[in-house]
Amino acid sequence: MKLTLKIWRQKNAQDKGAMVDYKIDGIEPDMSFLEMLDVFNEQQINAGGDPVAFDHDCREGICGMCSLFINGEAHGPDRGVTTCQLHMRMFKDGDTITIEPFRSVAFPVVKDLVVNRSSFDRIQHAGGFISVNTSGNTIDANTIPVNKVDADHAFDAATCIGCGACVASCKNGSAMLFVGAKVSQYALLPQGKIEATERVLNMVKQMDEEGFGNCTNTGACEVECPKGISLENIARMNREYLSASMKG
Amino acid sequence: MIINSSEKVVVGAFLPYFCVLFKLYSINIMAKSGLLKSSIAKKVAMALSGLFLMLFLAQHFFINMTSVFSESVFNSISHFMGNNPLVQFVIQPILIVGVIFHFIMGFVLNIQNNNARPISYASYNGAANASWASRNMIISGSVILAFLGLHFYDFWVPEMAYKYVEFGPLNETRYFHELAEKFESPVRTALYCISFVLLSLHLQHGFSSSFQSIGANNKFSKGLQGFGLGFAIIIPLGFVFVALFHHFNH
Ligand code: HEM
Ligand code: SF4
Ligand code: FES
Numbered sequence: 001m002k003l004t005l006k007i008w009r010q011k012n013a014q015d016k017g018a019m020v021d022y023k024i025d026g027i028e029p030d031m032s033f034l035e036m037l038d039v040f041n042e043q044q045i046n047a048g049g050d051p052v053a054f055d056h057d058c059r060e061g062i063c064g065m066c067s068l069f070i071n072g073e074a075h076g077p078d079r080g081v082t083t084c085q086l087h088m089r090m091f092k093d094g095d096t097i098t099i100e101p102f103r104s105v106a107f108p109v110v111k112d113l114v115v116n117r118s119s120f121d122r123i124q125h126a127g128g129f130i131s132v133n134t135s136g137n138t139i140d141a142n143t144i145p146v147n148k149v150d151a152d153h154a155f156d157a158a159t160c161i162g163c164g165a166c167v168a169s170c171k172n173g174s175a176m177l178f179v180g181a182k183v184s185q186y187a188l189l190p191q192g193k194i195e196a197t198e199r200v201l202n203m204v205k206q207m208d209e210e211g212f213g214n215c216t217n218t219g220a221c222e223v224e225c226p227k228g229i230s231l232e233n234i235a236r237m238n239r240e241y242l243s244a245s246m247k248g
Numbered sequence: 249m250i251i252n253s254s255e256k257v258v259v260g261a262f263l264p265y266f267c268v269l270f271k272l273y274s275i276n277i278m279a280k281s282g283l284l285k286s287s288i289a290k291k292v293a294m295a296l297s298g299l300f301l302m303l304f305l306a307q308h309f310f311i312n313m314t315s316v317f318s319e320s321v322f323n324s325i326s327h328f329m330g331n332n333p334l335v336q337f338v339i340q341p342i343l344i345v346g347v348i349f350h351f352i353m354g355f356v357l358n359i360q361n362n363n364a365r366p367i368s369y370a371s372y373n374g375a376a377n378a379s380w381a382s383r384n385m386i387i388s389g390s391v392i393l394a395f396l397g398l399h400f401y402d403f404w405v406p407e408m409a410y411k412y413v414e415f416g417p418l419n420e421t422r423y424f425h426e427l428a429e430k431f432e433s434p435v436r437t438a439l440y441c442i443s444f445v446l447l448s449l450h451l452q453h454g455f456s457s458s459f460q461s462i463g464a465n466n467k468f469s470k471g472l473q474g475f476g477l478g479f480a481i482i483i484p485l486g487f488v489f490v491a492l493f494h495h496f497n498h
Contacts, residue, residue: 006370019370072373098371105364171374171383173364176287204286213364214287214357216385217457223377235465241288242463 001027001088004096005040007052010109017109019098029089033076034059034066036088053112059084061226064161067168068113069100074165074224082163082226102168106175106210117164119210120178124162126206127199128182130191144190154188157181159227166221166229172213177221179207180233187240197247200240290357295461297350298454302479304343309483312490319424326423330407351393358386381453388450395443402430431494440491444484451480 002025010017024043027036034056041051057065066083070076076086091097101109106119132138146154158181166177183200186192192199215234222231284290311329315322329335374383381388406426410416431437455476459469 008370069369069371072369072371073376077376100369100371103365103367103369105366169377171372171378172361174287174361204288208285208287211364212287213361214291215461216357216361216382217453217460218378218382220374220377231460232465235460235463238288238292238461239463241286242292245289 001025001029001091001093003027003036003091003094006096006098007113008100009050009052009112010101012111013108019100027088029087031088032059032084033068033070033086033088034084053110053114055114056084061085062161064163067102067115067117067164069098069102069168071098074102074168075163075226079223080226080228082161082165085226102164104164104167104173104212106173106212107164107167115164117162119212120162120164120175122210123175123179123203123206124182127195127202128186130186130195132191141191146189150188153232154185157184157188157229157233160185160225160229161227163226165224165226167212169220169224170213170215171218171220172216174215174221175207175210175212176215176234176237177225177229177231179203180231180235180237181229183237183240184233187236196240197244200237200244204237204241290353291461294350294353294357295458297346297353298458300346301350302451302455302458304346305483306479309486313486315424315427316490316493322427323421323423327420330411330423331418347396351389354386354389379453381449382457385450385453388446391443391446392450395439395447398436398439402436428494428498431491432498434495437491437495441488444487444491447487448480448484451484452477455480 002023005022005024006019007022008017009020022040024036024040027039031039034054037052037054044051055065055067057063059066061082061084064082066075068075068083070083070086075081075083076090078086078090099113101107101113101115102117104115107115107117110116160178160181162178164175164178167173167175170177183203186199187196217231217234219231222229284293311322311325314325403426431440456469456473459465459472459476464472
C-alpha cells in the first residue's frame with residue numbers, strides 16, 4: 001500500500017507544532033497501525049530524519065497507552081479497538097491519513113503525538129480506590145456476596161483502560177465517561193460503599209480542576225471507547241454525585 | 249397610602265424585570281458560592297430548566313391549537329392567561345427567569361467546553377459518532393433565542409403596552425385578530441417556521457439528554473427516548489401548522 005500521511009509534528013511542549021505531509025510505501029494490509037508507524041520511523045531514520053514520537057506499550061489492547069486521533073476519530077475508523085489493534089486493511093491504497101495527538105487542555109503534548117495523561121491519574125488518586133486492610137489478614141473479596149447484575153455492571157465499568165479516547169472524541173473535551181466508569185466500578189460493589197460519598201465528590205472536583213469540559217450527552221465517547229463503556233455510567237455518576245451532595 | 253388598581257398593575261408589570269435582575273444576581277451568587285460550580289450541578293440545572301421549558305411549550309402548544317378550532321375558545325383562554333394575576337405575576341416571571349437562566353447557562357457551558365480544547369483538530373469527524381442535533385445545541389439554541397426576541401416583540405411587548413401603558417379597555421375578543429394579523433406577513437411566517445424546525449432539533453437531543461443529565465438512565469429510557477422524539481417532532485410541527493393555518497386562512 002502507498003499512503004500519504006499528514007502527521008502532527010511538535011518538537012517539545014513549548015513548540016507551536018504543525019501538520020507535516022509524508023509519503024510512505026510498502027505497507028501491508030495485515031500490519032497494525034503502530035507497525036505502519038514503525039516502518040515509517042525506520043524509513044525516517046534511514047533518510048536521516050527525526051522519527052515521530054508516539055505512545056504504545058502492550059500492543060494488544062489492554063494497557064490504554066496507545067492514543068492517536070486518526071482521520072478525525074480517536075483510535076481511527078474501526079469500532080471497539082485501540083490503535084494498536086487497528087489494522088491497515090481499514091484503509092485503501094492511495095489514502096491520505098491524518099494523525100494527530102489526543103487534544104485536550106488536560107492532555108498537554110509532550111512531543112509529536114505523545115500527550116501527558118497524568119490528569120487521569122490525579123482523578124484516580126482523588127478517589128478511585130477502596131481502603132482495605134492488607135496487614136496480613138486480608139479478607140477475600142469473594143466472601144462478600146454480590147448480586148450478579150451489579151457484579152456484571154461493575155466488571156464492565158472496570159474494563160476501562162484509561163486511554164482517554166472519550167476525552168479526545170468529545171466535542172466538549174469532557175472526561176465524564178472515564179470518571180463515570182471509575183465511580184461506577186466501586187459504587188456498585190459493597191466494598192466501594194464505605195467511601196462512596198467522598199469518592200464521587202472528590203473525583204468530580206479533580207476532574208473539573210483539570211479543565212475537562214462539561215458533558216452534553218452527545219454520546220461520541222461511548223461510540224469511540226475501545227472497551228464499550230456505556231453512557232449509563234455517566235448517569236450513575238450523576239446520581240451518585242447528586243445524592244453525595246445532599247449528604248455532604 | 250392608597251394604591252389604586254392601575255398603579256397596582258404598573259407595579260405588577262415591572263415585577264418580571266425585578267425577578268430577572270434578582271435571578272441574574274442569584275446566578276452570580278450561586279456561581280461564587282460553589283452551588284453551581286461543579287460540572288454536574290451545572291448540567292442538572294441545565295436539564296431542570298430545559299424540562300421546565302418543555303412543560304411550558306406543551307402548554308403553549310395546546311393553547312395555540314385552540315385558535316385553529318375555535319376563535320372564542322382561543323379568546324377566552326388568552327383573556328384568562330393575560331389577566332389572571334397568578335399567571336401574570338407569578339408564572340410569567342418564573343418563565344422569563346427560566347429562559348434567561350437556561351440560555352445564560354448554555355453559553356457559560358459552551359465557553360467552558362471550548363476552553364477544554366484550546367488547539368482544535370485539523371480533522372474532526374463529529375458525524376462519525378454523534379448526531380448533528382447533539383453537536384449543535386448552541387446553534388439551535390441561539391436561533392431559538394433570536395426567535396424569542398422576535399416573538400416578544402410581536403406579542404409580549406404590544407400586550408404589555410396595551411395593558412399597562414395605554415390602559416386599553418378589557419376586551420375579551422381582541423386576541424384572535426391580533427394573532428391572525430401577525431401571520432399575514434409571509435416573512436414573519438417563514439421566520440417562525442424556520443425557528444420551529446431548529447426548536448425540533450434542539451428538543452430531539454434535549455429531551456433525552458435532560459433525563460441522562462439528572463441521572464435517569466434505566467429500563468424506562470428506551471421508552472422515554474421514543475416519547476421524546478415524538479414530543480420533539482409533534483410540538484414544533486404543531487406550531488408550524490398553526491402559523492401556516494393563519495397565514496393561508498385570513
Ligand atoms: C423554549 C425554549 C427551549 C427549550 C424547551 C429548551 C430545552 C432544552 C433541553 C431539554 C436541553 C437539555 C438539557 C440537558 O442536556 O441536560 C437543552 C440544552 C441546551 N439548550 Fe436549550 N431549550 C430552549 C431554549 C434555549 C435557548 C434560547 C438557548 C440559547 C442559547 C439554549 C441553549 C441550550 C444549550 C447550549 C444546551 C446544551 C447544553 C447541554 O446539553 O447540556 N436553549 N435545552
Ligand atoms: S471510558 Fe473508554 S475511552 Fe474513556 S478512558 Fe476508559 S476505555 Fe478509554
Ligand atoms: S498499546 Fe496497550 S492498548 Fe494499545
